[in-house]
Amino acid sequence: MCGSLHSAVHVGVGWLAGLCVASSCFAWGEDGHRIVGALAAERLSPEARAVVIELLGNDDLATAGLWADQIRGDASWDWAKPLHYVNLPRDGSVFDAARDCPEGQCVVAAIPRFFAVASDDSRPMAERRDALRFAIHFIGDLHQPLHAGYKDDLGGNRIQVTAFGDTRTNLHALWDSVLIRDRIAGDWQAYAQLLRSAITPALAAEWASQSDSAAWANESAAITKTIYAELPADAKVGAEYAKSNMPTIERRLSMAGVRLAHAINRAFKNSSAGSGNGTPAPKQDGQVGAADRAIPVEVPGGRVGGSPR
Numbered sequence: 001m002c003g004s005l006h007s008a009v010h011v012g013v014g015w016l017a018g019l020c021v022a023s024s025c026f027a028w029g030e031d032g033h034r035i036v037g038a039l040a041a042e043r044l045s046p047e048a049r050a051v052v053i054e055l056l057g058n059d060d061l062a063t064a065g066l067w068a069d070q071i072r073g074d075a076s077w078d079w080a081k082p083l084h085y086v087n088l089p090r091d092g093s094v095f096d097a098a099r100d101c102p103e104g105q106c107v108v109a110a111i112p113r114f115f116a117v118a119s120d121d122s123r124p125m126a127e128r129r130d131a132l133r134f135a136i137h138f139i140g141d142l143h144q145p146l147h148a149g150y151k152d153d154l155g156g157n158r159i160q161v162t163a164f165g166d167t168r169t170n171l172h173a174l175w176d177s178v179l180i181r182d183r184i185a186g187d188w189q190a191y192a193q194l195l196r197s198a199i200t201p202a203l204a205a206e207w208a209s210q211s212d213s214a215a216w217a218n219e220s221a222a223i224t225k226t227i228y229a230e231l232p233a234d235a236k237v238g239a240e241y242a243k244s245n246m247p248t249i250e251r252r253l254s255m256a257g258v259r260l261a262h263a264i265n266r267a268f269k270n271s272s273a274g275s276g277n278g279t280p281a282p283k284q285d286g287q288v289g290a291a292d293r294a295i296p297v298e299v300p301g302g303r304v305g306g307s308p309r
């Protein structure tokens with residue numbers, strides 16, 4: 001979902017730099033985040049939707065989920081880079097906050113933290129807006145299995161893969177975007193519609209009943225283990241690999257959409273848009289000013305650093 005290739009470049013993995021062609025630089029790539037946002041948007045409660053519109057200027061969660069990747073080139077947001085993922089041990093042990101998320105510096109802790117800010121009426125609107133955009137993005141991220149991955153290979157960024165005969169990529173980007181791009185053939189909205197029609201009320205209820213981000217990390221980590229076990233020895237994947245793995249990707253995108261809506265509905269259940277007296281927030285595009293850069297949450301020391309992904 002995010003930062004796969006460009007962050008590898010940041011740490012100087014030179015051989016990856018040449019692979020970073022425009023559309024593959026965004027990780028779930030842009031398509032995955034758009035799909036998650038679109039699935040969530042139609043599940044918002046009326047009161048949650050009203051707050052979302054006040055904060056974002058609209059209820060376009062599909063677009064709002066892209067922002068956290070779009071700011072990656074701006075060093076003033078570097079503190080947020082470790083918040084897109086969590087590293088777990090390879091032995092299959094479950095998420096342990098003290099071990100895997102010290103000082104809350106991982107996606108598991110970031111999600112509830114940003115929701116707390118987004119729903120806090122006493123905070124400035126700009127802080128709440130950015131917190132909501134982070135929260136939207138991070139729920140998507142955490143459902144991409146390799147965002148609960150391993151530190152030593154940067155969540156699969158260092159595993160070279162050849163896809164569909166001629167696409168040189170890496171394991172992380174394969175799951176972020178390459179498989180999805182191959183499947184949707186340029187029309188993410190049609191694909192979202194397809195996924196939407198498969199989400200039964202029973203499935204939605206089942207997925208929404210698990211609202212703990214640590215549990216989502218454990219789900220992803222279990223899938224990650226399988227991904228490594230099933231990667232062909234020559235790291236060449238094609239139609240057969242896509243066919244057997246797309247159901248997992250579709251399920252994770254759908255779960256993320258349902259859970260995102262549930263989390264927003266819950267966060268804004270008793271929230272108002274704050275002191276704006278019903279005045280919609282200004283459209284955010286192009287308005288990231290100095291005031292907006294205020295760090296929206298209290299993050300303990302060590303903001304800059306950690307393993308980039």
Ligand SMILES: [Zn+2]
Pocket residue numbers: 001002003027068069084137141
């Ligand atoms: Zn991300």
